[in-house]
Amino acid sequence: MALIRSVFQDELDSVSQSLVDLTSMVSASMEQATTAILNSDLNLAQEVIAADEKIDDFQHEIDARIIDIIARQQPVASDLRALVTALRMSSDLERMGDLSHHVAKIARLRHPDPAVPTELIQTITSMGSAAVKITNKTGIVITTRDTDMALEVERDDDEIDNLHRQLIGVLIEPTWKHGIETAIDLTLLGRYYERYADHAVSISRRVYFLVTGKFAS
C-alpha cells in the first residue's frame, strides 16, 4: 500500500510539474505576443500563432494523463479533488495561450502598420509585463502551494484592471485621433490581457481552495 501510495504521489507531482511547464510556455507566448504587437514584428507574431498548437497539444497530453491516473488509481477525497483541479488549471492555461494567440493575430492583421499608437505604447507595455509577472507567480503558486502568493496574484490582477481602465480612458478622450478601427483593436487587446490575467487568478484561487478548503476573498 505504501508503494502504491508513493507511485500515486509521484504521478501527482509529475502532473503538477507539467502544469508549471505549461505555465512557462503560456508566459513566454504572452511575452512574445506583446513584443510582436509593440514592434509590429510579423515573424514573432507568426511564431506565437504557431506555438499555440504546441500549447494545445501539451494540454491534451496532460489531461489524458490526469484521466488515466484517475482511472488506474481511483483516488477519493482530496486526491481526487487535486486531480479535478489539475484538469481545470490546464483548461485555464490553454485559454491563456489562446489569448496570447489573439494578441499576436492583431499584430499580424495590422502589420506593417503598428497596431498600438504612440500614446498607448506605455500602457500596453505595462499590461504585457503585468501579465507575464502574474503568470510566473502562478507557476510558483502551483509548485509551492503558497497561499500568500496566491492572494498576491489576486492583488496583481488589480494592477491589470487599472491599466485596462486607463486604456479605455485614452480611447474615449476627445483628443483620440486614431479612428474607430484602432479603437476596436485596442478594446479587444485590453479585453485579451484582462481575461488572460483572470485565468491566472482563477488558477491561484483553485490552489488556495485546494490547500485551505476556503475560497480566497
Add this chain to the structure above:
Amino acid sequence: MALIRSVFQDELDSVSQSLVDLTSMVSASMEQATTAILNSDLNLAQEVIAADEKIDDFQHEIDARIIDIIARQQPVASDLRALVTALRMSSDLERMGDLSHHVAKIARLRHPDPAVPTELIQTITSMGSAAVKITNKTGIVITTRDTDMALEVERDDDEIDNLHRQLIGVLIEPTWKHGIETAIDLTLLGRYYERYADHAVSISRRVYFLVTGKFAS
C-alpha cells in the same frame, strides 16, 4: 453488479438532465439580456445580473455531484470520460452565463440611454436570437447525443460569426456617428455573443467526441 451498474446509469442520466436544466437557465439569461439591451430595460438587466449567481450555484452543485459519483463509483474508460466531459460542459455553461451577465451590465451601464444605436438593432436582435437558438439546440444535443445536430450547432455558429463581421463593418463605416464610446460597447457586445456561441459549439463538440471518439471537423 447489475444493480450497481443501474444506479450508476441513473446518476449519469441525472447529471445529464441537470446540464440540460443549466442550458435552459443560460439560454433564458441570454434571451433576457438581449431584450434588456435592446429596450434599455434596467429591471430586466438587474434580473439577469442577479440570476447569474443562481447559475454559478447550480454549476457548483452539479460539479460536486459529478466528483462524488467519480469517488463512489470509481468508473473507468467511457464512463469516466463521460463524467469528465460533464465537468467541462458545466464549466462552458457557467461561462455562457457570465457572458449574458456582461451583456446585461452594458445595458445597466448605459441606462437610460440605449446602448445599441438604431442601425444596429437588427444585427443585435439577430445575434441574440441566434445565440438562444444555438443554446437550445445544444440542450437537445446533450439529451439525445444526436451527432448530426452537434454538427448543425457548428454551422449555426457561422451565422453568429457573420453577424459579428457585419457588426464590425457598421462600426468602421465612415458614416458611423455614435462616437468611440458606443463603438467600444458594441465591440465588446459582439465579442460576448461570439464567445457565448463558441462555448455552445464546444459543448456540442464534446458530445460528438464522446459518441464517435472523433473530433468534429
